[in-house]
Amino acid sequence: MTFPHHAVLPLALAVSLASSAALAQQAAAPASPQVDRARPVQRTATDLPRVQVNANDWRKYLKAKLVHQLSEVDGSRITVTKKATITHLDLQPTVIDNNLDQLLARSPGVLVSQQPTPTQFNLGYRGLGNPQESEYVLVMQDGIPLESDWIGFPTLYAMPLSQSLSDVELIRGGSSLLYGPQPAPVINLVSRRPAADAPSSFTTEQVVGNHGLYSTYNTLEGSSGPWSFRADMAYVRSDGTRANAGSQRRQGDLYLAYRPTAQQLWWFDLHAIDAASGDPGRLSYPQWRADPSATPTPYNRDWVDRHQLVLGHNREFGDGWLLEGKLWFAWQDLASRSASGALAAQPLPNSTTLQDEQFRTRGTDVRLRRKWGRGNAFTIGAVLFHGDDPFRQWTSRDLYVDRFDRNGKPRLVQARSSDYASVFAENVFRLPHEFHIVPSIRLERERVAVDETVKPPFLSRPLIDEADARTVPLLGLGIGNDFGHGNETYFNVSQGWRPLRYFDMASPFANIVPGRAPDPSKALSWEAGVHGVPVTGLYYDVSLFWIDFKNRIEAQHINVTDVIEVNTGDTRHRGLEGQLNYDFFAPTVLADRGEHLEAFANISLLDAHFTASTIPGQVGKVPAYAPRYLAKAGVTWRVEQRVKLSLTAVSAAAQYWQDSDQPFGSGASYLPARIPAYTVIDVAADWQLDRNLRLLAGISNLADRRYYDRVWQTGLEPATGRTWYTGIALTL
Template sequence: MKPSPLKETLVLLLGFACVCTAAAQTDKARERPAKDDAVRLNKIDVSATAPWRVKLDYLMPEVNGPLITVTKKTSITKLDRLPTVIDNNLRGLFAQTPGLMLSEQQTPGQTNLAYRGIGNPQESEFVTVLQDGIPLQSDWIGYPTIFVFPLPQTLSEVQSIRGGSSLLYGPQPPPTINLVSRKPVADRALAGYSENVIGKNDLFATFNQISGTSGTWDYLADVHYRRSDGQRDNGDSSLRGADLHLGYRPDASAYWSLDFHAYDLETGDPGKMSYATFLRDEETTTTPDARLWTERYQLSLTHDRRFDERTQLITKVWTGYQDLASRSQTPFVSPQPAPATVQLQDDVFRFGGIDARLLHRWARGNAFTLGVTGYHSDAPFRQWTVADRRTGRHTRFGPACLTPAQTDCARLHQERSSDYAAVFAENVFRWGKWHLVPSVRLERETVDIDESVKPPNLTRDLVDRKVTHNVPLFGIGFGNDFGHLNETYFNVSQGWRPVRYFDVGSPFGNTAAGQINDPDPTHVLSFEAGVHGNPRNGLFYDVSLFQVNVTDRIESQPAGPGAPPNNTINVNTGDTRHRGFEGQIDYDFLAARDPQTQQHFSVFANVALLDAEFRSTRNPANLGNKPAFSPRYLARAGLNWREDHHFKVMLSCVSTASQYFQDSNLPAFPTDASRYVPAKVPQHTLVDLSGDYWISRSVRLLAGVSNLTDRKYYNRVFSNAIEPGTARSYYAGASFEF
């Protein structure tokens, strides 16, 4: 019999309260020395300058350690200002992040982000996502997908960097999303936090953390578990994870830290459905036997060395392992018979990297950064065709499939690897209220594929490909401080998207004998001009105009006249232009009257207006079309009412305009009701409500409702199927800290 979530919650709460072994999620994350957070490059005590401190609640510091972000559009969300984010609710996590589009799915096996209509949001392939400056992608170069996302309880803030992010962090077009982990409690040797929640669809989640600082050492450790039955049959999921941080400060000029992250996720996959099925019953399950298993382990060592007040070196070295295993099947709707076979897949990544950055402050207000980055990944990719629809994830078969109908055999085997190296430099020059930032980055990628087994239905040669690209990137930024705490910024930066494994050696496409996939990398040139500031107490604003030119988009296309049937080839298909407006405003009515208040009532809103179109294309029919997943507007707004250590309440909504899901701007299978998908994803607005309430200094109650109006919607769609969004759900729980 399945244990009761309520009983589990009560037992855990009592246990942790009695023995005080709970873990800490403190809202007083230990700060770096004040000079790290200085907005000016000369020595300024920001902590003593209240107006600048307010500005840093919304923007990254102009020199953030060895990162120069002045003249680049940035924004941050500090999680201690939001109610607790439960069940990896990314809509809540990004509620105040302008312009970032989330393509949602009910099961937590993937993270789907997009920005300014550049690329498909599927698995966030066109957005760089980092944790503490280290890539979260499965394979940073060859397979840049996000299948594991840190628990919000482990994070202190979300940073977003737009134009120029490629010059700071490397591949993938802007933006970069950097998730900053919480730091150990600085003022005690032992602090603890335990959080336990139950909710709709048999949700049960527990998060437990301890941390502290003693002498020259600090530490943080947490364990967490989450499970849910999901909204549909076979929509269940379970996550087990742990994080460990150990820090050592031998003297005031040096700091060493060791960090370990572990995630073990299993989810069902209830499947996608036709539009007709969605209208009839959005809780239909079309793949009752599909499963996804994800494991990721990562270990990193960071050294922060200050040679003097002007010079700082930060070096990160990391290694890790990720395994994406799945059991998939052809979708069907009862009473149709189930497919006779399923497909097992195992995608393994063994990766490691190094990133070293040197900052040197010179003259009056100037600073220079120099850095190097290296990365390597081995990523074998295998598939098997299996007759048993409930076969386990570790089932393996040796012989290769000789015919498409054969079962219990190996369908595909590719050995893959990627290498990446970069060197970069930036300098900020200041004179009076003006600042100029030139940037340069030189990058090199190598992708290698050696295929020994290919799908039996393909007549092409085995893939044996190795490609190398060398890419120089340049950027320049310019800005001016004016009035009272206002600043203009202007930035022009290059970026690019490296070729992936599938671009040069797709295992699923058919090509003629001797024919190869050899597209050029996709290149990006972004322009951004804006102004931001907090000219009066309680008010922050940031508005900008942008244009992003994307050239050499990579797509799979028919090989052309005379080619074998179903022969496709990956080519550079055309160029797109993305331009628009992005604005953000936050007004705190109570802080406007008293900047030192402990109570805050703020109204926040942000909007991204987008005009995107194809400027050139190999397919004349697409010329002038809107690129897929480029909504005309994306708006967020809400109310945030909080009092320190008393309560937090947030009401937020996100509204997304209708958008085409494919570049042709046409519906899919218009004459086939079983596969028909409308040309546009419908407009939808979603509302969420959440809150925390302290009944004592140590005990907090948590509650919330997602999709408050129970809107029926979808925003994740493919050429022959859609995935429904999540219906109204709710949670309630409590936390204990000491």
């Protein structure tokens, strides 16, 4: 008879204990004399020394940690020694209308720069770059990039509705070695999936709110034998808080999975997002003070369509081997109609620009993992990516020209393409005394190309015909130690980089002086911290970080009309990031009945400055969007299958909106140098009336705070004031 490996040690221990007890009994008994078998034998009992055995079930600490952080070896990913935070959305009320402050409230350090239109999402982290379109943050869905083009145009214009997500993963400190380009971090949005044995069910969610909000989200899912499926359809509309701020969003998803055996999974994913929104325009500071609802561009509009097909396969081969593979195809159309702003009493512009950018991308990600020895694991993989991204503009006299009208005068025509390939390997070694070490390596190559046939008429430069390629090696090292019950110290040093974009090679809207393309921006990140569950109900994670970000790319004017893209300088980002969660009911019998009262708080303290620059007087200045603190906190009361009630708050320090740390404009067009500090409070609740009916309600910006946290040289974006919603969810 043979036994599985995991049963050998307990079996050997049991046999050893039994044998020892038997030998002890034999040694304690005197030698037996010759006795008359006809007479009864007098037997005496022997008292052995008392042995007290105490055991701690390590699994309870692991389970408590996994509420807040990723598994150390998560499928083919090695996340031990990396700082990895996870938010399980089932443990908080439903997030309506993609309220990113609520969605990312438990994600430390992630800065949301609000633009109250659902066709652009602005996220930043640790002051590494302007949050505009989340260009310095890698946002993924199920490990696949959501950016328009991952390499040539890494912008975020489409995002799935929160109701379709199960988890939000935030990975930093080695994230580039896991997933590739972007200095840090990775935000991975995990889609909801039906359990393998889930019965079929249908859920419809109907929500209304102020400013004309209507949201419907409908799901059909279930499993039968080896098959599982999930389909959803959603529609969200709102009038917005300003004229021409109305929007509509449609989303559809289809997931189909086949499990021929317990060790195999084949799956198919189809995601579709269509969004359209008016663009009311940005305001100067005096205009915002006078009337934050003013609309200088009642004729501008944005459209985003994104469709993505994913084919995947997971397979366990035994002996610790696991294969994970994904093949995806995505098509995104980003269109806009924009003209100069004009408030009342000002003349209307005499033309508008109709723009269309298409992104036809495809890629594959294949990873192989082998668990070996006692807790060791090795991963190796490769990624290939290609994008074809035509960029076109027309001018028209009609300020309300239709999105598909091509009768205007061509203003810009570019053919653009990107290619990316990488190979990577990583291993976690378990050492004596609960130490572990994780070396990582990744080799990446990118190529971007722009071929221009029509340029804007106000430029004198030649047509752009540029191509550039870069090969970038990345290294990383993580070291950790487990101590106590469920606690770990971790240290990570890793390299990251930001790929060379189309606009870095040559801006289509400037007189570019031909020359060598700038070097890609690179980051070297150091992070050391400790996290764990020292007592029942308490989780903590606190770390110190230091990031050197080099070769920042900016447009530098060499005369009145001509610019050149150059590496202008380096910045240093250092600070502390901490997270604390405590469930007051966890040590009590209330937790056994499914009742929890959890408070959470996280904070990022940041000290960021320019350490080198080709711009005179720039050294020592604070980079844009690098607040000295970003704090988030809240409390959630949760009774399983009954109530979820949350109060959350986000507070950010004042921050500069441009690297010069200087105001912009004067008089009626004045913009202050800094975005003022702000604190925003939200409340949300789900109340399960019975097994089928759930009530939803919430208020965002509870105090009706008047603020803004998004500024560009063309003006500021007023943030949304107090909003409310209410609705029901019915499950059949």
